[in-house]
Amino acid sequence: MNSDMQSAQKEISSFTGSLLRENFGKGPESVFVQMAGKYLTIYIRNFLSPIEKVLQQQDQDLIIDEMRQKLMYALIHDIRAFINAVTGVQIEHIYYDWNMTNRSGMIFAIGNEIFYDTVVVDNYHGKEEVEQKISTLSKEAEKTPEKITSFQMNSRTIAVIRTGILVRIEKEIIRYGKETLLKVIKRSLEKGYLHNSTNFEAILDKKVHDIFVDWDFELDESTIVIITEA
Template identity: 40%
Template sequence: MGFLDKNEKQTQYEIASHIGRLLREAFGKGPQSIYVSISRPFIVIYLRNFLSPTEKILLQQDQVGSVQQTRDLVMKSLIPEIKAYFLLLTGMNIQEFYYDWGLDNHSGVLVGIEPDNDLAAFSTQESYPGKEELHYEIDSISRQIQKKPDETSSYLINERTLLIVRTGILINIGKELIRLGFEDSLKLAERNLEKNYLRNNNQFQKMIKAPIVDVFADWDFHLDKSIIVFILNPNQK
């Protein structure tokens, strides 16, 4: 039994409190609610009702890019502290860290992943309804934007959190854009295109037999890796 098993609810509460305080100090207003899901090697944090008064004004003026850029700058400064806190509290040595925002829903997600060479060995890689069909559809969307991933894995962290991990998605033009210093522009383009496909695909809900209330995506181009998070509502059929 690991450290997390002893008092998981208390651990989740402490993480939620810490993340809430960090975001409140950085943005002037923190999320109204924070949901922490831990299934090693993953930790997924879902934020709801997270939008500062300044950001609200910027969005009303269609300044989405300004909000995204500011949040990126702030998160880059917060991530080392968040990783250090996870290590101190849970013993989880987070090496990969992803995040994304659902500005239209005032929501967000943070995802940390511990290093492991065989994620498929974890129990979260168990089967769930529609898994093979979902992988096929995700690969199809990836192919339309860049290329079919070398590998697609998914993990039902809990009944409300489905995490998809893709590796090997970059084509040569993407790699060259990164080399030339256009990583942020590439990520913005990828995010806009991919989330549009993901949100407008009604097949996912049918495949996994649960309504999807939020969709997030992020990339680590240097690892040639990407995550997608579906937030589900299993009680609403």
């Protein structure tokens, strides 16, 4: 592994953990940073603040999600700037999601250039089947995406980018300034489909630990990150 990249990964991991600790009152147990091509993932594990733990015990995951959304709006700017300062790569788009059941989270960033001459694996095992399954699930939830691109970042991480997924009523909801509400609804709906599907494990021939999804409504784009066993 490139020593400069390894150093950058450690710095970003440490910064992210400290930033979450300062703003949530408790930091994650671990933060893993991966770079491949122009993509960067920050995988956060065992992260739940004391007040969130109480809310979770009361089945108030939606309140936790709303709280994190508001805080992350502010923190994402700092994370984006830090990645740029450490790597020299400007972040064009950034996505994030949480899995409250697993107490995990994912930040998925897209840079304007490749990180440290790294590459993604385009022809990974099960690629066509994964994209077909995503297309089918997307159609069940809203509509068939106009375009689906997927690739493997490492032995545990597969990223899927969907373009052209919003239906007319969703665009109207966005026009009325209800993006946050729409995202909460779509996340609940889509993650229900994604997590209820055991096909990914059969397709990839390995256990799936986490699935994260987020949207950029302005771009009409969505990302899905699948974390598997190695």
